[in-house]
Each structure stands twice: as C-alpha cells, then as structure tokens.
Amino acid sequence: xxxxxxxxxxxxxxxxxxxxxxxxxxxxxxxxxxxSGVGKSTILKLILGLIKxxxxxxxxxxxxxxQLKESQLYPIRRKMGIVFQGxxxxxxxxxxxxxxxxxxxxxxxxxxxxxxxxxxxxxxxGLEGYEDSxxxxxxxxxxxxVAIGRALIFNPKMILFDEPTAGLDPVSSKKILGLxxxxxxxxxxxxxxxxxxxxxxxxxxxxxxxxxxxxxIFDDETGKLHDSTHPFIQSILSDKIxxx
Amino acid sequence: xxxxxxxxxxxxxxxxMKEFFLTMxxxxxxxxxxxxxxxxxxxxxxxFLDQAKIAGADSLPIVLVSSxxxxxxxxxxxxxxxxxxxxxxMLGRSTALSVIRELGPLIMGLMLSARYGSRNGAELGAMKxxxxxxxxxxxGTDPVxxxxxxxxxxxxxxxxxxxxxxxxxxxxxAALLAEHYHKIDPGIFWxxxxxxxxxxxxxxxxxxxxxxxxxITLVSCxxxxxxxxxxxxxxxxxxKGIVVSSGLILVANFxxxxxxxENM
Numbered sequence: 001x002x003x004x005x006x007x008x009x010x011x012x013x014x015x016x017x018x019x020x021x022x023x024x025x026x027x028x029x030x031x032x033x034x035x036s037g038v039g040k041s042t043i044l045k046l047i048l049g050l051i052k053x054x055x056x057x058x059x060x061x062x063x064x065x066x067q068l069k070e071s072q073l074y075p076i077r078r079k080m081g082i083v084f085q086g087x088x089x090x091x092x093x094x095x096x097x098x099x100x101x102x103x104x105x106x107x108x109x110x111x112x113x114x115x116x117x118x119x120x121x122x123x124x125x126g127l128e129g130y131e132d133s134x135x136x137x138x139x140x141x142x143x144x145x146v147a148i149g150r151a152l153i154f155n156p157k158m159i160l161f162d163e164p165t166a167g168l169d170p171v172s173s174k175k176i177l178g179l180x181x182x183x184x185x186x187x188x189x190x191x192x193x194x195x196x197x198x199x200x201x202x203x204x205x206x207x208x209x210x211x212x213x214x215x216x217i218f219d220d221e222t223g224k225l226h227d228s229t230h231p232f233i234q235s236i237l238s239d240k241i242x243x244x
Numbered sequence: 245x246x247x248x249x250x251x252x253x254x255x256x257x258x259x260x261m262k263e264f265f266l267t268m269x270x271x272x273x274x275x276x277x278x279x280x281x282x283x284x285x286x287x288x289x290x291x292f293l294d295q296a297k298i299a300g301a302d303s304l305p306i307v308l309v310s311s312x313x314x315x316x317x318x319x320x321x322x323x324x325x326x327x328x329x330x331x332x333x334m335l336g337r338s339t340a341l342s343v344i345r346e347l348g349p350l351i352m353g354l355m356l357s358a359r360y361g362s363r364n365g366a367e368l369g370a371m372k373x374x375x376x377x378x379x380x381x382x383x384g385t386d387p388v389x390x391x392x393x394x395x396x397x398x399x400x401x402x403x404x405x406x407x408x409x410x411x412x413x414x415x416x417x418a419a420l421l422a423e424h425y426h427k428i429d430p431g432i433f434w435x436x437x438x439x440x441x442x443x444x445x446x447x448x449x450x451x452x453x454x455x456x457x458x459x460i461t462l463v464s465c466x467x468x469x470x471x472x473x474x475x476x477x478x479x480x481x482x483x484k485g486i487v488v489s490s491g492l493i494l495v496a497n498f499x500x501x502x503x504x505x506e507n508m
Contacts, residue, residue: 084378088378
C-alpha cells in the first residue's frame with residue numbers, strides 16, 4: 001500500500017503540492033485527476049523517490065521512503081513499475097532488449113527465464129513479430145504497450161501510469177485502457193493512474209482523487225464523483241478533458 | 245508592483261551564488277559517485293567497450309589531423325625563427341618539447357572535449373529529457389554506474405595511447421616538414437629529439453591524459469544529467485559542457501606542467 005501523508009513540495013517559491021494526503025491500496029486502480037501542469041506526474045515521482053518532498057511522509061508498505069538513501073530506494077522501487085508519459089524506452093535497444101533490460105540488470109534470473117518473461121510480455125502486449133524492431137519504428141500505441149510490458153515484467157505489486165492515453169488516437173487509447181483493465185485479473189496488482197482525461201477515469205479506476213491548485217479536493221470511489229458539489233469538479237464533468 | 249528581494253540586484257547575485265554552490269555540490273557528489281562505482285566495471289564491460297571504441301578508435305582521425313597540422317605548423321614557424329639565429333639543427337629538440345609536453349596533449353584534449361564531450365552531453369541530455377535516466381532510477385539501476393562510469397574508465401584508459409599517437413604523429417609531421425621545407429636531414433632532426441628527451445618531459449605530457457579524461461567525461465556527463473527544457477535545453481547543456489571542459493583543460497594544462505616541472 002502507498003500512503004502520502006501531508007506532502008508539501010515547492011520548486012523555489014512556487015508551491016506545487018500543498019499538504020497532499022493520498023492512499024493507493026493494493027489490488028485497486030486509483031486515478032489522480034487534474035488539469036495539465038498541476039503536479040500529477042510529480043506525485044508519481046515522489047512515490048518512486050525520484051524527488052523528495054519539502055515535508056510530509058511517503059509510506060510504501062509502511063516504510064517512509066523520504067528518509068532513505070538512493071541505494072536503499074532501489075529494492076523499494078522494484079515493487080513498482082512505471083509507465084512514463086513519453087514511455088522512456090531506450091531508443092538504441094530493440095523491443096525485446098527493452099523488455100529484458102531491467103531483468104538482466106537487477107534480477108539474477110537465468111537467460112531462459114528472462115527470455116520466457118520477455119516472450120510473455122510480448123504476447124500480452126500483442127507485439128509478436130516486433131521483437132527486433134527499434135522503438136522509433138513503432139506507433140504511439142505500440143510503444144505504450146511495450147512500456148506497460150516493461151513495467152509488468154518484474155511482477156510488481158503496483159504499477160504507475162503517467163497519462164497513459166495522452167497523445168494517442170482513439171483506437172490506441174481504447175486498446176491501452178483495455179490493457180489496463182485486464183490488469184485487474186492479475187493477482188495482487190494495484191495501479192495508480194494520473195490523467196487529465198476524465199473518460200479514462202470512469203473506464204478503469206475504482207477510486208479517484210482530484211488534484212486542483214496543489215490540493216486534493218475529492219478522494220473517493222469513482223462513481224461518487226457525480227455527487228460532488230465542488231465547482232471545479234462540476235465543470236470538469238461537463239467538459240470531460242481538463243485544460244487550465 | 246511589489247519589489248521583492250529576489251528582483252533586486254543583491255537578491256539576484258545572492259540567488260546566482262546559491263545556485264552556483266549548489267551546482268558545485270551536485271557536481272562533486274556526481275563525480276564521487278562515478279569513482280565509487282568503478283568496481284562495477286565488470287558488470288558494465290560491454291558499455292565500457294562501446295565507449296572505449298567511441299573515445300579511442302572513432303576519435304583517432306580528428307586527433308591525427310589536428311596533431312599532424314600542429315606538428316607541421318610548429319616545424320615551419322619555429323624553423324624560420326631558429327634559422328635567424330643559425331640554430332636550425334635545434335628544430336627537433338624544440339619541436340619535441342613543445343609537442344610532447346604541451347601541444348600534443350592539449351590539442352588532443354580540446355579535440356576530444358569537442359568530440360567525445362559533446363557526444364556525452366547530447367546523448368545523456370536527450371536521455372534526461374526523454375525520462376530514460378528517470379526510468380533507469382525508477383527500475384532500480386544506478387544511472388551513474390551504468391552511463392557515466394564506463395565512459396570515465398574508457399576515457400582514462402584510451403586517452404593515454406591517444407596522447408602517444410598525437411605526440412608521434414605531430415613529431416613525424418614536423419620531421420617531414422623539417423626535411424622538405426627547411427632541408428634538415430631527418431637523422432639530424434631525430435638525433436635532436438630522442439637522446440635529449442628526459443623522463444620528466446614524458447611525465448608532463450602523459451599525466452595530462454588522465455586529467456583531461458576526468459575533466460571531459462565528468463563535466464560533459466554532468467551537464468547531460470542536469471539538462472532541462474526540451475531539445476533547446478539539450479543544446480544548451482551540450483554547449484556548456486564543451487565550453488567548461490575546454491576552459492578547465494587549458495587551466496589544468498598549465499598547472500600540470502607547472503607542478504611537474506617544478507617538483508621533478
């Protein structure tokens with residue numbers, strides 16, 4: 001379970017997050033919804049310990065990661081997989097090399113087991129025949145599926161998605177959301193999705209937190225979003241895609 | 245409009261100084277990390293070989309062209325000067341000292357700063373902008389050990405033979421120019437070179453190779469790691485890496501020569 005407790009983050013004099021508290025439970029899909037540039041991706045980077053908050057605690061399975069050194073964070077990070085907004089695939093490596101890279105780097109598996117897991121993710125992402133292609137030769141949706149496969153290959157407890165459908169065409173978006181929904185069937189896997197597209201939230205999330213002006217203004221089951229009387233939530237429910 | 249402390253001149257100076265010292269602190273920790281991770285070289289031996297090829301074999305043409313040009317230029321200019329004093333036969337000695345102690349390593353350092361340093365800065369900057377460095381950290385891999393340390397070790401190893409090649413090609417081109425332009429017999433030229441060179445001359449020249457390797461690799465990689473602001477940011481960080489490492493090479497060149505010549 002991931003818990004953010006009273007997190008405040010400032011860049012210089014600019015306050016990004018103000019006293020944000022959030023819980024992401026195991027085996028559930030949680031969405032963080034908010035307009036562009038409000039600090040949603042920052043929340044994912046905080047969860048991974050890539051940046052540290054000015055104050056507050058981040059508990060991963062009860063361990064406060066804000067107090068840990070970089071080397072102590074590596075085993076904690078391996079409990080989670082992340083799909084970056086721009087995918088962050090290694091452009092000099094083929095698809096199968098991208099998928100197998102972190103297995104070879106961090107787990108002492110046999111080459112046979114590594115190849116088995118890579119083949120499993122290629123099949124899960126529906127990318128058979130593209131094993132030796134470079135990322136630049138794939139479409140946006142295919143790259144996203146490779147990035148999801150790379151995040152899943154460790155068998156993480158939690159997978160973090162940064163704007164999973166941003167910049168994709170409607171068909172690819174549907175495929176990606178279908179892929180995320182299918183993760184429910186995987187045992188012991190939770191997910192956190194940050195997005196500015198409200199339809200994505202309704203399609204895949206069990207619960208949603210709405211981030212607005214650095215604060216969480218709503219945090220409950222997705223279905224209850226319609227009951228909120230907050231003017232910003234009312235406006236996003238009518239506009240569907242958030243722009244600030 | 246309210247005038248804040250940050251918008252005043254002392255405020256801006258204060259902020260710039262603070263940013264400068266924070267950057268220096270980050271650079272120190274980054275450099276320390278690169279050295280501490282050297283024992284992991286066996287794990288990243290493929291990256292090391294790739295970088296050794298880029299820094300070594302691939303850099304050979306530019307090192308050869310620049311050192312041959314400098315050797316030839318020295319032979320012509322110094323030869324003309326020595327001719328005025330009737331000391332043309334000393335051309336080999338003066339060229340050898342200039343090339344081995346100073347110009348061979350210096351020109352090689354500047355060329356590698358432009359070639360190897362710019363490649364490091366641009367490649368790592370692009371990786372930073374596209375979140376590939378964050379991905380390495382997020383999935384539990386130390387990006388300094390994976391990306392910087394093999395570059396550092398490769399440069400430390402291959403810059404020494406590159407210096408030797410730069411020295412030899414510079415001297416050889418000087419010998420050719422001495423023969424064909426100043427009509428100095430090659431035997432006289434080489435006889436003025438080798439018997440008179442002492443151990444100290446080689447120490448001055450070859451000590452610069454690892455010093456330049458450290459400066460070029462760490463400065464360029466650090467600037468790549470802190471790149472921000474899209475493709476324009478990658479350009480800015482690459483340029484900064486080349487400018488800073490070239491300046492540091494010139495300063496280090498002077499101090500290495502001074503320290504060795506005064507203490508040996």
